[in-house]
Amino acid sequence: MKIKYIGLVAIFAGLMSCEDVVLETQNGSGEMTYSELNTSTVDFSNYIAVGASFTAGYTDGALFAAGQEDSFPSILAQKMDANGGTFSQPLVDDNIGGLVLGTMVIAEPRLYFNGAGPVRLAGTPTTQATTPAAGSHHNLGVPGVKSTHLLFDGLGNAENLATETANPYFVRIASAPNATILGDAVASSPTFFTLSEIGGNDVLGYATSGGDGTNPITPPEGAPGIGFNQTFEYIVDMLTAGGAKGVVANVPYVSSLPHFTAVPYNPVPLEAANAEAVNQGFAPYNGGIQQALAALKDTGLFTEAEAARRTISFAEGQNAVVIVDEDLTDLGAINPAFAGLPKYRQATSEDLLLLPSSSFIGSLVGDDPQLINGVTVPLEDKWVLTPEEQEALKSATDAYNIKISEVAAAKGLALVDLNGILQEAATTGIVFDNYTMTTDLVFGGLVSLDGIHLTARGYALMANKFLEAIDESYGTNFVESNTMARAGEYPTNYSPILP
Numbered sequence: 001m002k003i004k005y006i007g008l009v010a011i012f013a014g015l016m017s018c019e020d021v022v023l024e025t026q027n028g029s030g031e032m033t034y035s036e037l038n039t040s041t042v043d044f045s046n047y048i049a050v051g052a053s054f055t056a057g058y059t060d061g062a063l064f065a066a067g068q069e070d071s072f073p074s075i076l077a078q079k080m081d082a083n084g085g086t087f088s089q090p091l092v093d094d095n096i097g098g099l100v101l102g103t104m105v106i107a108e109p110r111l112y113f114n115g116a117g118p119v120r121l122a123g124t125p126t127t128q129a130t131t132p133a134a135g136s137h138h139n140l141g142v143p144g145v146k147s148t149h150l151l152f153d154g155l156g157n158a159e160n161l162a163t164e165t166a167n168p169y170f171v172r173i174a175s176a177p178n179a180t181i182l183g184d185a186v187a188s189s190p191t192f193f194t195l196s197e198i199g200g201n202d203v204l205g206y207a208t209s210g211g212d213g214t215n216p217i218t219p220p221e222g223a224p225g226i227g228f229n230q231t232f233e234y235i236v237d238m239l240t241a242g243g244a245k246g247v248v249a250n251v252p253y254v255s256s257l258p259h260f261t262a263v264p265y266n267p268v269p270l271e272a273a274n275a276e277a278v279n280q281g282f283a284p285y286n287g288g289i290q291q292a293l294a295a296l297k298d299t300g301l302f303t304e305a306e307a308a309r310r311t312i313s314f315a316e317g318q319n320a321v322v323i324v325d326e327d328l329t330d331l332g333a334i335n336p337a338f339a340g341l342p343k344y345r346q347a348t349s350e351d352l353l354l355l356p357s358s359s360f361i362g363s364l365v366g367d368d369p370q371l372i373n374g375v376t377v378p379l380e381d382k383w384v385l386t387p388e389e390q391e392a393l394k395s396a397t398d399a400y401n402i403k404i405s406e407v408a409a410a411k412g413l414a415l416v417d418l419n420g421i422l423q424e425a426a427t428t429g430i431v432f433d434n435y436t437m438t439t440d441l442v443f444g445g446l447v448s449l450d451g452i453h454l455t456a457r458g459y460a461l462m463a464n465k466f467l468e469a470i471d472e473s474y475g476t477n478f479v480e481s482n483t484m485a486r487a488g489e490y491p492t493n494y495s496p497i498l499p
Contacts (some may be wrong), residue, residue, distance in 0.1 A: 037481040039080065042245055044472045047082035048138055048190035049073035049149070050181065050239070052197045053453055055141025056169065056464070057089075059494075061120075061450035062097025062110035063143060063169065066498050070456035070490055073139050073194060075463035079483050082192070083138055090133035090173045095498035098125035101161060106168060111449040112496040113442060118449035121496055128435035129168035130158045140185050140272045142170045146218055147231045150181040186238050193239050193246040194466060196418075197230055199400040200251050203393050204452070207254050210354060211389030212328045220399035228396075229403040236407050245474060247414040247466050252422040255352055255390050258441040259451030261426075263353040265320050267361060268375055270317040281376055282312040285344065290299040292331050292338045301334050310345045316325050316373075320346040321353070321361055321374035324381055327388045344378050352385040355441075355451045414473035416465050433487040445492045455492045460485035 049055050049071075056063055057071025068074070068091050077087035094101070097110035106129060109121040114353035142149075144167055149155055156174025160166035175184050184192070202218035209215040221227045224234040239246065254260070270278070283478060289310050296302040306329060314320055325343050332339030347353065352363075357374070360383065373379065385393075408415040421430060422439065425446050429436040437458065438444035441451055446458040454462060463485050467478040478484060 001279045015244055034482045035477055035480045037477065037483050039476050041143070042470065042476060043191040044080040044082040045084065046138075046189060046191045047073075047077055047087070048185050048188050048193045049076075049141055050185045050193060050195050050198075050235075051141045052145050052201055053141065053143035054197045054200070054459070055139065055194070056141075056143050057141070057459065058143045058453050059450075059455060059459075060111040060118075060453075061098070063092055063099075063107060064095045064097035064110050064498075065091045065093075066095050066494060067097075067110070067456065068092070068139075070139065070459055070497055071139065072196075072433065072459040072463040072466065073141065075485050076194065076466055077138070077462055079463065079467060079478060079485065080192075087139070088135060088137045089139040092125075092127040094126045095206060095494075096121055096123045096125050097127045098367055099126050099127050101129045101168065104159075109493070113449060113493050114496075118442070127172075129161065129171055131172070133172045136188070137176075138188075140173070140181055141261075142167055142173075142181055144169070144201060146182065146205070147198050148202075148218065148225050150198070150235055151225045151231065153180050153183075155181065161280075164172060173464075180234055182238055186241070188248075189240065189242055189293070190244045193244055194418075195236065195239065195246060196251075197250040197251070198232060198235065198248075199397075199404070200254065202228055202400070203251065203396050204254050206389075207260065207385060207393055208354065208452075210380075210384055211386070211392065212381040214382075217392060217396045220396060220403065228400050232400075232403055233407050236411055236413070240411050245413070247416060247469050247473075248404055248408050249416040249418045249466075250404045251397050252419045253397055254383060254452075255393055255395060256422055256426040256439060257452050258439050258444070258447050259355045260352040260385060260442040261439070262355055262451060263358045263361075265347040265349055265351050265355075266318045267358075268314075268319040270316060273316040275316055275319070278314045278376060279312075281370075281379045285341070286311050286313075288338070288341050292341060295330070295337070296334055299334065302329055302331060310343075312344060312346060318349065319375075322376075322378040323347050323351065323374075323384050323386075325386055326380050326381055327386060342378075347384065350387045352390065353379075354383055356386070357383040401413050412473070414466075414469035416462075416469045418462075418465075421462075421465060430461070432457070432464075435487050437461065449493070456490040456494075457487055457492050460487065460490040461473040470498075 057068040059067040068089050099107040111118040112416050115425050122426045154160050155167050156170045157166050157177040202275050205215035206217045218228045220229050224230045289307050293307040328343040331341050361374035371377050424430045426439045437446040439447050448455045
């Protein structure tokens with residue numbers, strides 16, 4: 001049996017751009033006038049950025065110098081004229097992106113748009129994870145960290161890289177092998193700080209592993225270093241202990257990112273003959289489901305609705321992939337006679353297929369043309385976020401955000417609603433100058449080619465949202481004085497050729 005399969009990656013057209021619209025006012029003579037910038041209520045003389053990959057400037061699936069220079073803390077520092085006009089970041093050594101440990105690549109090069117889709121840049125990273133980034137740094141954004149990692153005193157120890165208990169990005173910038181991210185931030189005696197995406201990786205790791213149990217969600221409750229709520233409160237207590245003011249950001253619903261929305265649930269095109277051949281292959285499984293229904297429906301534990309949901313049926317045209325769903329009823333637990341019936345069903349529009357599945361669905365198991373991933377061989381849990389798994393993400397995120405809001409209010413800190421920003425972009429689009437930015441992969445302008453992290457223009461929008469929050473909470477006038485980032489000054493896609 002041969003099944004024709006059409007690739008899932010869309011054919012992309014050229015990107016379009018347009019001129020910026022400058023927000024401005026006119027006085028009586030027709031001249032453009034703005035208020036003079038006033039930041040007298042806030043001390044930006046020692047601004048420290050604490051966070052994860054967004055803070056670091058991670059974009060297009062990698063950390064590279066040009067992306068770091070367009071990080072939202074860097075943009076903020078420029079507008080705030082912070083740190084005496086100098087904002088030090090631990091720049092990597094190249095614009096290839098990624099890291100090496102000796103001769104082993106441990107973080108891949110960046111993605112770029114080749115006219116058809118996102119692809120990895122050719123070349124080998126030159127930044128050694130164990131080579132310290134010289135000097136002290138104002139940007140302490142560390143890609144991949146969860147909330148509890150900010151307190152872990154082995155995170156920057158190069159010896160722990162072998163056991164994967166160190167973070168290679170923090171190894172480069174830790175003040176000492178036993179330093180912590182929070183400790184280094186507090187030791188710098190900040191007068192102002194941003195604390196962003198804390199909690200993001202606490203749910204993102206679960207999401208990018210398809211909720212398969214290998215990367216669980218950090219529980220909201222627990223002692224510092226264990227649960228999110230107490231850890232976040234402790235982090236803020238420490239950052240504000242010296243009187244620093246700051247801005248915190250809440251956690252977006254990560255399942256709204258294109259990493260989870262770009263691949264359709266029904267990407268399998270079949271001709272009638274091929275569909276019939278697949279159905280014949282699933283006939284024994286479907287027969288077993290019907291036998292189980294006949295034997296168990298009187299128990300009320302296995303319903304006709306679930307039996308229909310578990311029945312596999314292909315037809316001519318576009319078809320939903322077949323998946324493993326661990327939340328389906330364990331029929332063998334009800335009656336051992338049905339212990340051999342697996343938890344299979346076809347995906348629906350409520351399921352989210354992860355972006356990497358686009359190159360996996362339709363591939364063969366070995367060289368057997370009858371063993372086709374997502375068609376005759378169901379996708380494992382790691383490739384899909386089911387509705388139950390999405391609800392687990394939402395529940396945790398909501399709990400995190402309640403705590404973040406409470407702590408911000410109690411400490412008198414500014415708050416940026418990143419969740420609201422992402423939801424607006426994912427539904428109606430969000431206006432930035434005369435661009436309408438969405439979460440569409442490649443063309444939306446907000447989210448970079450990896451489907452998770454922002455573009456440089458997205459980080460500029462984020463910086464503006466922080467400036468707006470500072471105005472609202474501390475009485476500055478960044479918006480009124482037009483001291484804001486302009487959309488047209490920041491790209492949505494970097495060239496594959498960067499110096």
